Amino acid sequence: MQDFEPHERPIQPPADPPVPPANTPDRYQAAIDYIYRRIDYERTSLRRRHLADFKLQRPDELLRRLGAPNQQIPAVHIAGTKGKGSTAAMVAAMLTGCGYRVGLFTSPHMVRFEERMTVDGQMPSAQQLCALTDRVREVADVLQAEDPAMAPTFFEITTALAWLHFVEQEVDIVVLETGLGGRLDTTTLCRPLVTLITSISYDHTALLGRTLAAIAREKAGIAKAGVPMLSSVLDAEPARPIAAACERVGAPLYRLDHDLRLTTHRATDDHVDDPDLPRYTVDVETPWRRHAGVPVPLPGIHQATNAALALAAMDILNENGFPSSVASLASGLAASRCPLRLEVMERKPLVIVDSAHNGASIDALCRTLTDIPITRRIGVFGTSRDKDAAAMLERLDGTFDELILTQYLSNPRALPVGELSAIAGSLSTPWKTADSPQTALELARASAGGNDLICVTGSFFLASETRELLLPVEERMTPTGTST
Structure with a gap:
């Protein structure tokens, strides 16, 4: 039995423009x-x-x-x-x-x-x-x-x-x-x-x-x-x-x-x-x-x-x-460091970004979060179109006291927040939506007290976008290309 989707031939890349002269800003x-x-x-x-x-x-x-x-x-x-x-x-x-x-x-x-x-x-x-x-x-x-x-x-x-x-x-x-x-x-x-x-x-x-x-x-x-x-x-x-x-x-x-x-x-x-x-x-x-x-x-x-x-x-x-x-x-x-793996960005409230993006990694995240002594857990969640959003939300349901559903902006694979909302209809955890990571972060902060936790997860792309928002301005890097 075939395990894969029907084959599509890759679209060939467009012709490239001339290369700018060496040592130019472009x-x-x-x-x-x-x-x-x-x-x-x-x-x-x-x-x-x-x-x-x-x-x-x-x-x-x-x-x-x-x-x-x-x-x-x-x-x-x-x-x-x-x-x-x-x-x-x-x-x-x-x-x-x-x-x-x-x-x-x-x-x-x-x-x-x-x-x-x-x-x-x-x-x-x-x-x-x-x-x-x-x-x-x-x-x-x-x-x-x-x-x-x-x-x-x-x-x-x-x-x-x-x-x-x-x-x-x-x-x-x-x-x-x-x-x-x-x-x-x-x-x-x-x-x-x-x-x-x-x-x-x-x-x-x-x-x-x-x-x-x-x-x-x-x-x-x-x-x-x-x-x-x-x-x-x-x-x-x-x-x-x-x-x-x-x-x-x-x-x-x-x-x-x-x-x-x-x-x-x-x-x-x-x-x-x-x-x-x-x-x-x-x-x-x-x-x-x-x-x-x-x-x-x-x-x-x-x-x-x-x-x-x-x-x-x-x-x-x-x-x-x-x-x-x-x-x-x-x-x-x-001495090893690995950003976006339960990375603490702020305290009071405790703000964590994590790149979990499937059911198993969300399970591991939830096990760790339930072991942290805090008052309330607020989740910011967004994912990609080709991920099992329903399975991840099912695992988040009950671990968090509140969820904010959003979407990342840097990559067209993002699952639109409207579609994510439809999937979240059966959740027992209260949830709301935000049209961007910035807005989601603002909503989470408005809801969180000093002894609460905010965790941003569901996608490497969402975690990385949010991480840049949380870094001090002098530590932020200039993005390159069209994807993070």
Whole structure:
């Protein structure tokens, strides 16, 4: 039985205007505009797409003609429905803490496009991005002229830019977060020393499949012969296809609660920087080492699992040319930061932004919020057209004392607040609507007392827009491109 929507051929990108002369004020914006004129599935409803739209032949040829930068640096490759961004940030921080030069590739970005490709936490400069774009554009335009079906997409261009940047910056290792799925994701064209699958839950079902097993098969496509895979997927239905994929290609599989042992402890106040949120320490035992009493840098019990997987990845790297001490791992982990994951922006009232965007991640968020000693919980919620808004609202219902439904403004995938209101009709929690994140925030603040909590969630895009509104003016970044 077919798990996917009927195929649509991708619309070819429009012809590009001439590139402005070098060292002109318009050069940077021209580079950003060129990137965003590619087909961009982050801005297109995935319900209208089919896996046949995603072909590794295209990015593979693009990267080959650029000198195969993706084969020049070893990688840590991370897939999963949720948790992959946090785990990638933890692995990168630990590698940096051990003295290695580390490239980190993530998506989407919050404000500036360059956030997707950092080296030891630093984005490429405008000048560097322009030079990189010129190199990629020269090859991509030739590919498109030879065969319009070979015109690279936004994500394929972005991945190529990142690899070129990492090679130019002479990084020692790259940490890669998949964009979507795994089997046909452009990031799969890498040379990993270890692969990780953080979780499997329902998301992008129109594209990846309508069962957990189908979604797991797509994400397990990152498995490679002889490369160890770490998995924290516990449910039997998605775990089986992951094990089958590893067996098929000859990848050693190490599973949480089988080969990796995790014990979690609630951290005392003297172990945490932010006593408002529940924090944890972990004891992690892998086939290679034991890590005792390691503080988890991000709040929430689900982050303990991500930290355990990240520590196990470092143990495998320790055996494969990237030695590290247990002490350096703990200090590096403590330095990791991952915005929009239960990120505290203000206090009195406590204001949190979180990028949960499916039923499982909303569940994890609600479990954490109910453990915070506050008087009332006010939720600001908005999501995308291709997400299961009803399932998320069902989980929020009862956790919050009041909900404010809104929509983000930076991306056409936003679910209009009118449609969201229709879905919310059966909620028992009182709710109201706002036409923008700014208005929603104003309504929430007007309703909240000093001992209350405001949480903005439902979409990475909503969380990132709201985060910018909450930052001091001097800390806000100038947006680039047409999407956050």
